[in-house]
Amino acid sequence: xxxxxxxxxxxxxxxxxxxxxxxxxxxxxxxxxxxxxxxxxxxxxxxxxxxxxxxxxxxxxxxxxxxxxxxxxxxxxxxxxxxxxxxxxxxxxxxxxxxxxxxxxxxxxxxxxxxxxxxxxxxxxxxxxxxxxxxxxxxxxxxxxxxxxxxxxxxxxxxxxxxxxxxxxxxxxxxxxxxxxxxxxxxxxxxxxxxxxxxxxxxxxxxxxxxxxxxxxxxxxxxxxxxxxxxxxxxxxxxxxxxxxxxxxxxxxxxxxxxxxxxxxxxxxxxxxxxxxxxxxxxxxxxxxxxxxxxxxxxxxxxxxxxxxxxxxxxxxxxxxxxxxxxxxxxxxxxxxxxxxxxxxxxxxxxxxxxxxxxxxxxxxxxxxxxxxxxxxxxxxxxxxxxxxxxxxxxxxxxxxxxxxxxxxxxxxxxxxxxxxxxxxxxxxxxxxxxxxxxxxx
Amino acid sequence: xxxxxxxxxxxxxxxxxxxxxxxxxxxxxxxxxxxxxxxxxxxxxxxxxxxxxxxxxxxxxxxxxxxxxxxxxxxxxxxxxxxxxxxxxxxxxxxxxxxxxxxxxxxxxxxxxxxxxxxxxxxxxxxxxxxxxxxxxxxxxxxxxxxxxxxxxxxxxxxxxxxxxxxxxxxxxxxxxxxxxxxxxxxxxxxxxxxxxxxxxxxxxxxxxxxxxxxxxxxxxxxxx
Numbered sequence: 001x002x003x004x005x006x007x008x009x010x011x012x013x014x015x016x017x018x019x020x021x022x023x024x025x026x027x028x029x030x031x032x033x034x035x036x037x038x039x040x041x042x043x044x045x046x047x048x049x050x051x052x053x054x055x056x057x058x059x060x061x062x063x064x065x066x067x068x069x070x071x072x073x074x075x076x077x078x079x080x081x082x083x084x085x086x087x088x089x090x091x092x093x094x095x096x097x098x099x100x101x102x103x104x105x106x107x108x109x110x111x112x113x114x115x116x117x118x119x120x121x122x123x124x125x126x127x128x129x130x131x132x133x134x135x136x137x138x139x140x141x142x143x144x145x146x147x148x149x150x151x152x153x154x155x156x157x158x159x160x161x162x163x164x165x166x167x168x169x170x171x172x173x174x175x176x177x178x179x180x181x182x183x184x185x186x187x188x189x190x191x192x193x194x195x196x197x198x199x200x201x202x203x204x205x206x207x208x209x210x211x212x213x214x215x216x217x218x219x220x221x222x223x224x225x226x227x228x229x230x231x232x233x234x235x236x237x238x239x240x241x242x243x244x245x246x247x248x249x250x251x252x253x254x255x256x257x258x259x260x261x262x263x264x265x266x267x268x269x270x271x272x273x274x275x276x277x278x279x280x281x282x283x284x285x286x287x288x289x290x291x292x293x294x295x296x297x298x299x300x301x302x303x304x305x306x307x308x309x310x311x312x313x314x315x316x317x318x319x320x321x322x323x324x325x326x327x328x329x330x331x332x333x334x335x336x337x338x339x340x341x342x343x344x345x346x347x348x349x350x351x352x353x354x355x356x357x358x359x360x361x362x363x364x365x366x367x368x369x370x371x372x373x374x375x376x377x378x379x380x381x382x383x384x385x386x387x388x389x390x391x392x393x394x395x396x397x398x399x400x401x402x403x404x405x406x407x408x409x410x411x412x413x414x415x416x417x418x419x420x421x422x423x424x425x426x427x428x429x430x431x432x433x434x435x436x437x438x439x440x441x442x
Numbered sequence: 443x444x445x446x447x448x449x450x451x452x453x454x455x456x457x458x459x460x461x462x463x464x465x466x467x468x469x470x471x472x473x474x475x476x477x478x479x480x481x482x483x484x485x486x487x488x489x490x491x492x493x494x495x496x497x498x499x500x501x502x503x504x505x506x507x508x509x510x511x512x513x514x515x516x517x518x519x520x521x522x523x524x525x526x527x528x529x530x531x532x533x534x535x536x537x538x539x540x541x542x543x544x545x546x547x548x549x550x551x552x553x554x555x556x557x558x559x560x561x562x563x564x565x566x567x568x569x570x571x572x573x574x575x576x577x578x579x580x581x582x583x584x585x586x587x588x589x590x591x592x593x594x595x596x597x598x599x600x601x602x603x604x605x606x607x608x609x610x611x612x613x614x615x616x617x618x619x620x621x622x623x624x625x626x627x628x629x630x631x632x633x634x635x636x637x638x639x640x641x642x643x644x645x646x647x648x649x650x651x652x653x654x655x656x657x658x659x660x661x662x663x664x665x666x667x
Contacts, residue, residue, distance in 0.1 A: 274544065275627055278524060282626070285525055294530070309596040310622055313635045337526060337625045348630050 003161040010156050014149040021145055025138050026117070030093050033119035036131045041123055049127075053081045059131075068133065069102070069116055075126030082130070085109065089128045090120045095135060114139060174203055178210070190218050220288055227284045234280075235273055242269040279412070286338065286415040294335060300371055300439070301330040301364055303340055308362050311347050319356030322347070326364040330371040332439040334420045342416040346375040346435050349410070354379030358432075369441030376434035387426050443467045443488040443558050448478030448504065449520065450496050454543070458491070458520075461547045462554070475499025482508050487515050488558040491550075494521035494532065502535045509536035516557035520545075526625070548659035552611045559607075570605040573665040575644065575652055577605060584644075591643050596621075600640055604653065604663035613660035637661055 036059075044052035056070045060083055071082035073089065085101030096118055099111035115135035122128050174197075181194045193211045196204055249262040308324040315322045332339070343362075350360045358379040365372050413435070417424040423438040445462055449455040450473050459469045470487070472478035475498040482490055482504070490508070494501035505517055516539075519532045524542045532540045539553050568580045577584040582598050584591045593601065603621050604612060614633045618624040622632070637653065645651045650666045 278627075281524070282526075294527070306596065306622065309594060310632055310636060311630075313639045314630050314632050317635055335526075337623070340624060341626045344624065344626075344628055348628060351630060 003157065003164050006160045007153070007157050010153060014153060018142075018145055018149060022138065022142055025141050029117050029133050029138065030119065033093070033117065033131050033133060037119050037121050037129060040129060040131065041121065044123060044127075049080075052127075052129075056081050068131070069100075069118065070132065071128075071130040073128040077128075080127070084116075084130070084132070087130065089122070091122065092120065094118050094120065096132065171203070174207075178207065185214065190221060223284050223287045227280055230280045231277070235276060238269060238273045238276065242266060242273070245269065283412050283415050286412070286419050295333050296336070297331050298334050298336045298339055299329070300332050300339065300373065301326050301328050303336065304343060304362050304364050304373060307340070307343050307347060311344075311351065315351055315360060318351055320351060320354065320358045320360060322360045322362065324362040324364075326362070327366050330364050330366060330373075332371050332420065332422075334439075338416045338419070342413050343373070343375070345410070345413050350375060350377040350379070350433070367438070371439040371441075372436060373439070374434055374436040376429045376432060378429060378432035381428060381431060381433040382426070384428070443554075444486065445469045445489050445491060445554065446472065446478070446481055446487045447491045448472045448475065448482070448496065448501070449491070449493040450474060451493070454493075454520075457547070458550065462551070465551060473497075475501065475504050479504050479507060482515070483511055483513065489554050490515050490517045491554065492517055492519055492537075494519055494523060494528075502531065505532075505536045518550075518553055518557055520550075529625070548611070549613050549615060552613045552616060552660060555610045556607055556612070556616065559610075570602070570608075572605060572608050572652060572663060573650065574648075575605075577602060586644060586648055593640075593643060596636070597640050597643065600636060601644065601663075604661065607663070609662070609664045611656050611659045611662050616660070 040052060040055055040059075043055045047054075053072065056072055059068055060070055062068070069082075069084055071084040071087060072080040074080055077089075079086075083103050085103060087096070094117075096116040098113050098115055100114075100116050102110045102112045104110065115138075116132040117135045117138070118130050118132035120128065120130040178194050181192050184192045193214060194207045196207050196211070245262060246266055249259060254262075304324065304326055308322055308326075312322050347360065347362070350358070354360070354377050358377050360375070360377045363372075363374045363376070414424060417437055421440055425436045425438070427434050427436065445467050447455060447459055447462075447469055449458065449471070452473075455471055455473070459471050462469050470481060472481050475496040477498070478492065478496070479499055490505075492501045492505060496504070499507075501519065501521070505519075508515075508517070517537045519537045519540045520543060521528065521532070521540070522543045529540045538557055541550060541553060568578055570577050570579065574587045575584070576586070577598070579602065582595070584593050584598060584601055600617070600621050603617065617633050617637075618628070624632075641651075641653045645653055652663055652665065654662050654664065656662050
């Protein structure tokens with residue numbers, strides 16, 4: 001469509017130029033003829049009729065580039081000289097349309113196939129003078145211009161259409177890539193992303209934003225899928241156990257005390273299931289990250305100090321010790337409740353998975369603008385092969401299967417850390433286990 | 443106590459209402475938000491127990507309206523919505539406490555009792571006293587029979603909470619939320635351990651036991667009968 005618009009406007013331009021050029025040429029010729037006529041009239045003034053006739057004949061005999069024409073009629077219309085046939089007496093400029101009768105010599109008439117541009121003038125004594133020039137020149141010029149313009153137009157059109165197609169095909173190709181990727185994603189291939197040509201233009205920016213949106217959607221969908229999977233997988237066994245317990249109690253008559261015992265256990269089972277359920281949902285909520293706008297300044301030093309104090313007694317009962325080395329005023333931007341829960345998780349993990357005599361340390365320090373918190377113990381540690389696994393939701397190390405509790409602790413720690421933009425690292429405390437969290441400057 | 447329960451689920455309503463009555467309270471029940479609003483604004487209740495999801499007018503809107511009307515009655519939200527944001531939303535709307543279903547009745551009772559304490563004292567008393575146990579809130583000191591107990595900061599907070607609710611049952615969850623600000627269920631017995639530590643400082647070596655364990659419910663600080 002743009003090509004059409006372009007062609008139309010170009011044609012218009014050419015038409016204008018064409019018309020102007022032709023006009024200019026015509027004017028030039030007409031001026032020349034008028035001057036010629038004036039000069040001849042002067043000749044008659046100065047040298048009389050004979051002089052005029054002689055001038056005309058000279059003119060006609062001279063080099064015929066361009067071929068010249070002339071006609072002289074006396075007052076009564078009798079031809080005095082000239083190489084044109086009979087004509088009406090017309091004043092001013094005219095164009096004699098072909099065929100034009102040209103007389104060369106006695107009774108040697110020819111038809112001239114081109115137009116003749118002429119100028120007619122009546123002299124004071126009644127004589128009619130006509131001078132003319134070959135209009136072929138103009139026709140040739142017109143043709144030449146038209147030819148040039150046609151070529152120009154064709155080239156322009158070609159370039160316009162070709163260039164347009166080239167540009168738009170590149171553009172359309174990229175759009176088609178986006179469409180293809182979107183279809184693939186809708187069909188279930190969540191990992192697809194639109195390739196980015198890194199040219200920095202608007203389409204690339206759109207692609208970058210599009211990919212970011214896809215990342216987010218993938219996180220949300222993954223979280224959803226994970227929750228469904230967790231529920232199916234991890235609630236099934238406890239629910240099954242509960243049912244078995246109740247069914248077993250029903251299998252025969254029991255004493256009231258036995259029934260009460262079963263009911264108490266059933267309630268405990270139900271509570272257990274509910275807390276697994278809550279934990280799953282809590283992690284999903286944290287992962288889908290709507291909490292960020294509720295963030296505030298949190299004094300992390302105070303939070304860690306409170307936790308250290310609260311768990312001192314608990315550790316003691318396990319034959320363990322807790323100590324803390326906290327730089328004051330470590331402030332981060334976040335959710336106090338979630339940060340508390342995350343750190344408690346780490347401390348409780350250490351208490352529950354380490355044997356007696358283990359020493360647990362809580363550290364907080366400022367490293368440039370970052371706040372670094374670490375929870376370490378000098379217990380048996382975790383084998384390096386297991387490190388990436390421990391963040392998975394229900395993962396529990398084989399060695400710790402006997403201890404109570406599910407495997408959700410570190411999955412939640414990671415979810416909260418991610419939400420706060422904190423980098424989480426696990427390492428060998430040599431000996432023991434350490435989890436280090438680095439919070440960016442608030 | 444006069445309690446208004448606004449709850450649309452008939453089973454929960456019967457359970458809660460019945461149990462509260464068994465404990466000597468007078469309970470009015472509304473099954474939808476609008477009826478609840480009318481009763482709340484008109485009657486004089488000690489505590490309102492409001493379900494968040496209600497037909498008619500939803501619980502959150504009910505509480506906002508009631509508060510806007512200048513009613514200062516303490517309000518406890520009951521809800522299945524356990525999200526962190528939901529709790530904050532409920533408290534910001536004017537609720538005083540938030541309990542997630544399903545709950546143990548003892549939990550509900552303890553919290554309702556805690557909310558219904560007599561109108562706040564005109565001046566902030568800086569000292570609380572039960573029998574020969576005395577604490578100074580400003581100075582953060584605690585003493586019994588004139589002897590300083592040497593409490594650490596967290597121990598003091600725990601004792602302060604128990605004393606502010608003296609004579610009432612305080613549940614484990616209430617302690618977790620109000621003393622330690624843990625809005626989750628810890629996997630260790632941090633409450634039990636710390637109460638036990640406090641007990642050894644407050645009760646051991648003195649004439650009477652002030653901190654009691656209430657089986658199936660929680661703890662209570664009171665002078666011996």
